Amino acid sequence: MTAAIRKTVTVPLRPDAAFDLFTKGLDTWWPKAANGDRRPRKLRLDPRKGGHLTETRADGETARWATVTRWEPGRNLSLAWVHGGDADEASEVVVVFTPVDDGTRVDLTHAGIGSRRTEMAMLWTHAFLRLPLGRPVFA
Structure with missing residues:
Protein backbone atom coordinates (compact mmCIF):
# COMPACT_ATOMS: atom_id res chain seq x y z
CA MET A 1 0.00 0.00 0.00
CA THR A 2 1.30 3.44 -0.86
CA ALA A 3 1.72 6.18 1.73
CA ALA A 4 -1.21 8.49 2.38
CA ILE A 5 -1.20 12.03 1.00
CA ARG A 6 -1.37 14.67 3.73
CA LYS A 7 -2.03 18.36 3.09
CA THR A 8 -2.60 21.22 5.52
CA VAL A 9 -3.56 24.83 4.92
CA THR A 10 -4.86 27.62 7.14
CA VAL A 11 -7.67 29.75 5.75
CA PRO A 12 -8.73 33.11 7.25
CA LEU A 13 -12.28 31.88 7.89
CA ARG A 14 -14.31 30.40 10.75
CA PRO A 15 -14.62 26.58 10.58
CA ASP A 16 -18.18 26.67 9.21
CA ALA A 17 -17.16 29.10 6.44
CA ALA A 18 -14.02 27.04 5.67
CA PHE A 19 -16.19 23.92 5.42
CA ASP A 20 -18.54 25.75 3.04
CA LEU A 21 -15.61 26.90 0.90
CA PHE A 22 -14.28 23.34 0.74
CA THR A 23 -17.67 21.78 -0.06
CA LYS A 24 -20.03 24.32 -1.66
CA GLY A 25 -17.13 26.22 -3.23
CA LEU A 26 -15.34 23.12 -4.54
CA ASP A 27 -15.85 24.23 -8.12
CA THR A 28 -13.94 27.48 -7.41
CA TRP A 29 -10.67 25.94 -6.17
CA TRP A 30 -10.36 22.43 -7.63
CA PRO A 31 -7.93 22.27 -10.61
CA LYS A 32 -9.94 22.60 -13.82
CA ALA A 33 -7.34 20.81 -15.92
CA ALA A 34 -7.15 17.66 -13.81
CA ASN A 35 -5.85 14.69 -15.78
CA GLY A 36 -4.78 17.00 -18.61
CA ASP A 37 -8.40 17.58 -19.61
CA ARG A 38 -8.96 21.27 -20.38
CA ARG A 39 -12.68 21.04 -21.19
CA PRO A 40 -14.91 23.18 -18.96
CA ARG A 41 -16.70 21.24 -16.28
CA LYS A 42 -18.75 21.72 -13.14
CA LEU A 43 -18.24 19.95 -9.82
CA ARG A 44 -21.05 19.47 -7.33
CA LEU A 45 -21.01 17.89 -3.88
CA ASP A 46 -24.39 16.70 -2.59
CA PRO A 47 -24.26 18.02 1.01
CA ARG A 48 -25.15 14.96 3.10
CA LYS A 49 -23.88 11.57 4.20
CA GLY A 50 -24.48 9.28 1.22
CA GLY A 51 -24.33 12.23 -1.19
CA HIS A 52 -22.04 12.21 -4.22
CA LEU A 53 -19.29 14.38 -5.64
CA THR A 54 -20.17 14.59 -9.32
CA GLU A 55 -18.47 16.12 -12.34
CA THR A 56 -20.54 17.40 -15.26
CA ARG A 57 -18.50 17.96 -18.41
CA ALA A 58 -19.16 20.52 -21.14
CA ASP A 59 -20.81 17.83 -23.28
CA GLY A 60 -23.27 17.05 -20.45
CA GLU A 61 -21.64 13.74 -19.55
CA THR A 62 -21.44 13.10 -15.81
CA ALA A 63 -19.06 11.08 -13.66
CA ARG A 64 -19.22 10.23 -9.97
CA TRP A 65 -15.94 11.00 -8.21
CA ALA A 66 -16.83 10.17 -4.60
CA THR A 67 -19.50 9.30 -2.04
CA VAL A 68 -19.80 11.25 1.23
CA THR A 69 -19.24 8.89 4.16
CA ARG A 70 -19.12 11.53 6.93
CA TRP A 71 -20.73 14.98 6.91
CA GLU A 72 -20.22 17.18 9.98
CA PRO A 73 -20.35 20.83 8.83
CA GLY A 74 -17.55 22.95 10.26
CA ARG A 75 -15.74 19.89 11.64
CA ASN A 76 -15.27 16.82 9.42
CA LEU A 77 -15.83 15.50 5.92
CA SER A 78 -14.98 12.02 4.64
CA LEU A 79 -15.31 10.70 1.10
CA ALA A 80 -15.02 7.28 -0.53
CA TRP A 81 -13.04 8.49 -3.56
CA VAL A 82 -13.47 6.57 -6.83
CA HIS A 83 -12.45 9.31 -9.30
CA GLY A 84 -11.80 7.43 -12.51
CA GLY A 85 -11.88 4.05 -10.80
CA ASP A 86 -13.96 1.18 -9.53
CA ALA A 87 -16.17 1.74 -6.46
CA ASP A 88 -14.82 -1.52 -5.00
CA GLU A 89 -11.35 0.06 -4.98
CA ALA A 90 -12.31 3.40 -3.42
CA SER A 91 -9.67 5.38 -1.57
CA GLU A 92 -10.51 7.47 1.49
CA VAL A 93 -10.36 11.26 1.79
CA VAL A 94 -10.71 12.68 5.32
CA VAL A 95 -10.80 16.45 5.90
CA VAL A 96 -10.72 17.95 9.40
CA PHE A 97 -11.47 21.62 10.12
CA THR A 98 -9.83 22.96 13.31
CA PRO A 99 -10.23 26.51 14.65
CA VAL A 100 -6.92 28.34 15.13
CA ASP A 101 -6.05 31.92 16.10
CA ALA A 111 -5.28 7.13 1.92
CA GLY A 112 -5.46 3.89 -0.03
CA ILE A 113 -4.76 5.50 -3.40
CA GLY A 114 -2.57 2.89 -5.03
CA SER A 115 -1.17 3.53 -8.50
CA ARG A 116 -2.67 7.04 -8.80
CA ARG A 117 -0.79 8.43 -5.78
CA THR A 118 1.61 10.66 -7.76
CA GLU A 119 -1.21 12.14 -9.85
CA MET A 120 -3.44 12.73 -6.81
CA ALA A 121 -0.59 14.24 -4.77
CA MET A 122 -0.01 16.81 -7.53
CA LEU A 123 -3.73 17.60 -7.75
CA TRP A 124 -4.12 18.06 -3.98
CA THR A 125 -0.96 20.19 -3.83
CA HIS A 126 -2.26 22.42 -6.62
CA ALA A 127 -5.73 22.60 -5.08
CA PHE A 128 -4.45 23.46 -1.60
CA LEU A 129 -2.36 26.30 -3.00
CA ARG A 130 -5.60 27.90 -4.22
CA LEU A 131 -8.01 26.87 -1.46
CA PRO A 132 -7.30 29.88 0.80
CA LEU A 133 -8.17 32.20 -2.09
CA GLY A 134 -11.31 30.39 -3.19
CA ARG A 135 -10.42 31.18 -6.79
CA PRO A 136 -10.40 28.99 -9.88
CA VAL A 137 -7.29 27.12 -10.91
CA PHE A 138 -6.53 26.84 -14.62
CA ALA A 139 -3.49 24.60 -14.93
Missing part, protein backbone atom coordinates in the same frame (compact mmCIF):
# COMPACT_ATOMS: atom_id res chain seq x y z
CA ASP A 102 -5.90 33.18 12.50
CA GLY A 103 -8.81 31.18 11.05
CA THR A 104 -9.21 27.47 10.41
CA ARG A 105 -6.61 24.80 9.78
CA VAL A 106 -7.78 22.38 7.09
CA ASP A 107 -6.06 18.97 7.32
CA LEU A 108 -6.59 16.50 4.50
CA THR A 109 -5.54 12.86 4.38
CA HIS A 110 -6.05 10.79 1.22
Whole structure:
Protein backbone atom coordinates (compact mmCIF):
# COMPACT_ATOMS: atom_id res chain seq x y z
CA MET A 1 0.00 0.00 0.00
CA THR A 2 1.30 3.44 -0.86
CA ALA A 3 1.72 6.18 1.73
CA ALA A 4 -1.21 8.49 2.38
CA ILE A 5 -1.20 12.03 1.00
CA ARG A 6 -1.37 14.67 3.73
CA LYS A 7 -2.03 18.36 3.09
CA THR A 8 -2.60 21.22 5.52
CA VAL A 9 -3.56 24.83 4.92
CA THR A 10 -4.86 27.62 7.14
CA VAL A 11 -7.67 29.75 5.75
CA PRO A 12 -8.73 33.11 7.25
CA LEU A 13 -12.28 31.88 7.89
CA ARG A 14 -14.31 30.40 10.75
CA PRO A 15 -14.62 26.58 10.58
CA ASP A 16 -18.18 26.67 9.21
CA ALA A 17 -17.16 29.10 6.44
CA ALA A 18 -14.02 27.04 5.67
CA PHE A 19 -16.19 23.92 5.42
CA ASP A 20 -18.54 25.75 3.04
CA LEU A 21 -15.61 26.90 0.90
CA PHE A 22 -14.28 23.34 0.74
CA THR A 23 -17.67 21.78 -0.06
CA LYS A 24 -20.03 24.32 -1.66
CA GLY A 25 -17.13 26.22 -3.23
CA LEU A 26 -15.34 23.12 -4.54
CA ASP A 27 -15.85 24.23 -8.12
CA THR A 28 -13.94 27.48 -7.41
CA TRP A 29 -10.67 25.94 -6.17
CA TRP A 30 -10.36 22.43 -7.63
CA PRO A 31 -7.93 22.27 -10.61
CA LYS A 32 -9.94 22.60 -13.82
CA ALA A 33 -7.34 20.81 -15.92
CA ALA A 34 -7.15 17.66 -13.81
CA ASN A 35 -5.85 14.69 -15.78
CA GLY A 36 -4.78 17.00 -18.61
CA ASP A 37 -8.40 17.58 -19.61
CA ARG A 38 -8.96 21.27 -20.38
CA ARG A 39 -12.68 21.04 -21.19
CA PRO A 40 -14.91 23.18 -18.96
CA ARG A 41 -16.70 21.24 -16.28
CA LYS A 42 -18.75 21.72 -13.14
CA LEU A 43 -18.24 19.95 -9.82
CA ARG A 44 -21.05 19.47 -7.33
CA LEU A 45 -21.01 17.89 -3.88
CA ASP A 46 -24.39 16.70 -2.59
CA PRO A 47 -24.26 18.02 1.01
CA ARG A 48 -25.15 14.96 3.10
CA LYS A 49 -23.88 11.57 4.20
CA GLY A 50 -24.48 9.28 1.22
CA GLY A 51 -24.33 12.23 -1.19
CA HIS A 52 -22.04 12.21 -4.22
CA LEU A 53 -19.29 14.38 -5.64
CA THR A 54 -20.17 14.59 -9.32
CA GLU A 55 -18.47 16.12 -12.34
CA THR A 56 -20.54 17.40 -15.26
CA ARG A 57 -18.50 17.96 -18.41
CA ALA A 58 -19.16 20.52 -21.14
CA ASP A 59 -20.81 17.83 -23.28
CA GLY A 60 -23.27 17.05 -20.45
CA GLU A 61 -21.64 13.74 -19.55
CA THR A 62 -21.44 13.10 -15.81
CA ALA A 63 -19.06 11.08 -13.66
CA ARG A 64 -19.22 10.23 -9.97
CA TRP A 65 -15.94 11.00 -8.21
CA ALA A 66 -16.83 10.17 -4.60
CA THR A 67 -19.50 9.30 -2.04
CA VAL A 68 -19.80 11.25 1.23
CA THR A 69 -19.24 8.89 4.16
CA ARG A 70 -19.12 11.53 6.93
CA TRP A 71 -20.73 14.98 6.91
CA GLU A 72 -20.22 17.18 9.98
CA PRO A 73 -20.35 20.83 8.83
CA GLY A 74 -17.55 22.95 10.26
CA ARG A 75 -15.74 19.89 11.64
CA ASN A 76 -15.27 16.82 9.42
CA LEU A 77 -15.83 15.50 5.92
CA SER A 78 -14.98 12.02 4.64
CA LEU A 79 -15.31 10.70 1.10
CA ALA A 80 -15.02 7.28 -0.53
CA TRP A 81 -13.04 8.49 -3.56
CA VAL A 82 -13.47 6.57 -6.83
CA HIS A 83 -12.45 9.31 -9.30
CA GLY A 84 -11.80 7.43 -12.51
CA GLY A 85 -11.88 4.05 -10.80
CA ASP A 86 -13.96 1.18 -9.53
CA ALA A 87 -16.17 1.74 -6.46
CA ASP A 88 -14.82 -1.52 -5.00
CA GLU A 89 -11.35 0.06 -4.98
CA ALA A 90 -12.31 3.40 -3.42
CA SER A 91 -9.67 5.38 -1.57
CA GLU A 92 -10.51 7.47 1.49
CA VAL A 93 -10.36 11.26 1.79
CA VAL A 94 -10.71 12.68 5.32
CA VAL A 95 -10.80 16.45 5.90
CA VAL A 96 -10.72 17.95 9.40
CA PHE A 97 -11.47 21.62 10.12
CA THR A 98 -9.83 22.96 13.31
CA PRO A 99 -10.23 26.51 14.65
CA VAL A 100 -6.92 28.34 15.13
CA ASP A 101 -6.05 31.92 16.10
CA ASP A 102 -5.90 33.18 12.50
CA GLY A 103 -8.81 31.18 11.05
CA THR A 104 -9.21 27.47 10.41
CA ARG A 105 -6.61 24.80 9.78
CA VAL A 106 -7.78 22.38 7.09
CA ASP A 107 -6.06 18.97 7.32
CA LEU A 108 -6.59 16.50 4.50
CA THR A 109 -5.54 12.86 4.38
CA HIS A 110 -6.05 10.79 1.22
CA ALA A 111 -5.28 7.13 1.92
CA GLY A 112 -5.46 3.89 -0.03
CA ILE A 113 -4.76 5.50 -3.40
CA GLY A 114 -2.57 2.89 -5.03
CA SER A 115 -1.17 3.53 -8.50
CA ARG A 116 -2.67 7.04 -8.80
CA ARG A 117 -0.79 8.43 -5.78
CA THR A 118 1.61 10.66 -7.76
CA GLU A 119 -1.21 12.14 -9.85
CA MET A 120 -3.44 12.73 -6.81
CA ALA A 121 -0.59 14.24 -4.77
CA MET A 122 -0.01 16.81 -7.53
CA LEU A 123 -3.73 17.60 -7.75
CA TRP A 124 -4.12 18.06 -3.98
CA THR A 125 -0.96 20.19 -3.83
CA HIS A 126 -2.26 22.42 -6.62
CA ALA A 127 -5.73 22.60 -5.08
CA PHE A 128 -4.45 23.46 -1.60
CA LEU A 129 -2.36 26.30 -3.00
CA ARG A 130 -5.60 27.90 -4.22
CA LEU A 131 -8.01 26.87 -1.46
CA PRO A 132 -7.30 29.88 0.80
CA LEU A 133 -8.17 32.20 -2.09
CA GLY A 134 -11.31 30.39 -3.19
CA ARG A 135 -10.42 31.18 -6.79
CA PRO A 136 -10.40 28.99 -9.88
CA VAL A 137 -7.29 27.12 -10.91
CA PHE A 138 -6.53 26.84 -14.62
CA ALA A 139 -3.49 24.60 -14.93
